[in-house]
Amino acid sequence: MTTPARALTSYWRRRIAATVATIALATALTGCDSPGAISGASDSERPVVLTTFTVLADIAQNVAGDKITVESITKAGAEIHGYEPTPQDIAKASRAQLILDNGLHLEAWFEQFIAELDVPHVVVSDGIDVMDITEDANAGLPNPHAWMSPVNVQHYVANIRDSFIELDPENGEYYTDNARAYTAELEALNQNLIEGLSGLKENERALVSCEGAFSYLARDAGLEEKYIWAVNAEQQATPRQIASVIEFVKENQVPAVFCESTVSDAPMQQVVQSSGAAYGGTLFVDSLSEADGPVPTYLQMIEHDSTVILEGLTGKKQ
Template structure:
């Protein structure tokens, strides 16, 4: 679970804002005569207990396990950059009313420790139990790669952790959560098998995944792909010439047919790789956020299907 000392770390300005927000929440609860010790847990608009997740991908996975018994919400919105998110007082107020908070862990949500430091709400780290991969390049070398959800193999662990957390929260509906988790796990296994079947027909040089961010390490590992990226973790600074040259050399040396970038960042650095190698720009991949309901990836399963289809088609000689 999260290090308690890290949870307490906060800037003075944050603590003043947080303390003021929590004080206002407490005052409102007192005046309303609710949320005091011994009263029933706060409910969502649908009268179901509220579970918060840190970003939309986790919310969708959790909702598949929750079914109609819990209301699952995401703190961050569709399209948000999760790494450097800045929580708002409204986020804190919402979290104070939740029954449970689910986060990814692995240092993904750099803001999360401050967010929950003074909230009396239990939280569960969904990446617990996976085989963690370390980042091997840049300033983050040696730290855990946080993008574990990009492998359907890992998400099976996420689902088990969600199921157990929901059963602890709402033991009367144990069978409901267990059944939903089993059904969703079966879909995850099918996704992984389909990806492996598609990759089986590729030539050796085509079995390489080159992206802007190192967000596909787990997917590459579990699919038997070589991996190369421009930067390890999204940051505010732009790609350096050295990073771009390193990717160009990798693509040339391995004769990689296509390269990719993620939806939440600019593909301009990867276009330099395209110009320097003649590789095709294979398309846009989704990682940190789902799309709106009418977009290409409104659910996690559709996100993995989309990314797998784009990768397979481009590496086999087409683009998407």
């Protein structure tokens, strides 16, 4: 009997293989770039690196500087877990020199996406201290949201630096210097996060969110994590899950709860109505905002989330 997972894998393999074949044929017949080619790639000699989502693109750009063109497959505001690649995405990837992905089963679509492409890729989460998901159908699998820890992102940066040096050894010292400077910023951000949350009272040291995306941040800051669902999926927020969070919030007198920007906060609003907790605000995890939004960079995302959490739990403006 074919399981849904195997059926999905087969579907994506057929779809991506067909699209790659179409792109190859079109290029051979026309001798020119397809409409899906990466913008500016033909006007620059810089290598092109593609990432799976915007957070990785920003981190990688800090290492790349002006020597590499870095682009994200998904756009700002996109939900990464169940993303469906387009033919334009595959066209972009086929013209890249390197693809960076998070790994840890974050990009459910990526294995099939990369399988039909002759493009090297690097898993940027290699080397981190992985935490497992402890609830729901995904229990026992690695929690993929490792980038929510600035400590982990220092490992990301080292892996990105090494991959860029291998791709473009002539500028190896440049990438090393950029990585060192950005790592210092990450360490300062981590210290600010820990210090900012260190003064919370016992019942305030709980981070309640829609998705279980804050395990690494909670570990760094010494917070207890509670969530409605472990990983974003098509079917979310069962009555049992919501009831469990309501009970936790009531028992621990948690002052505020939160939800992520890429999903509906309706289930968490049910928790608010039934528990008496305040809705502390929107947190960013899977995607950065547009350039004119609140979190256009990774550093700003962590700063924003830390401030929203602290203000929500203490009731004081920071």
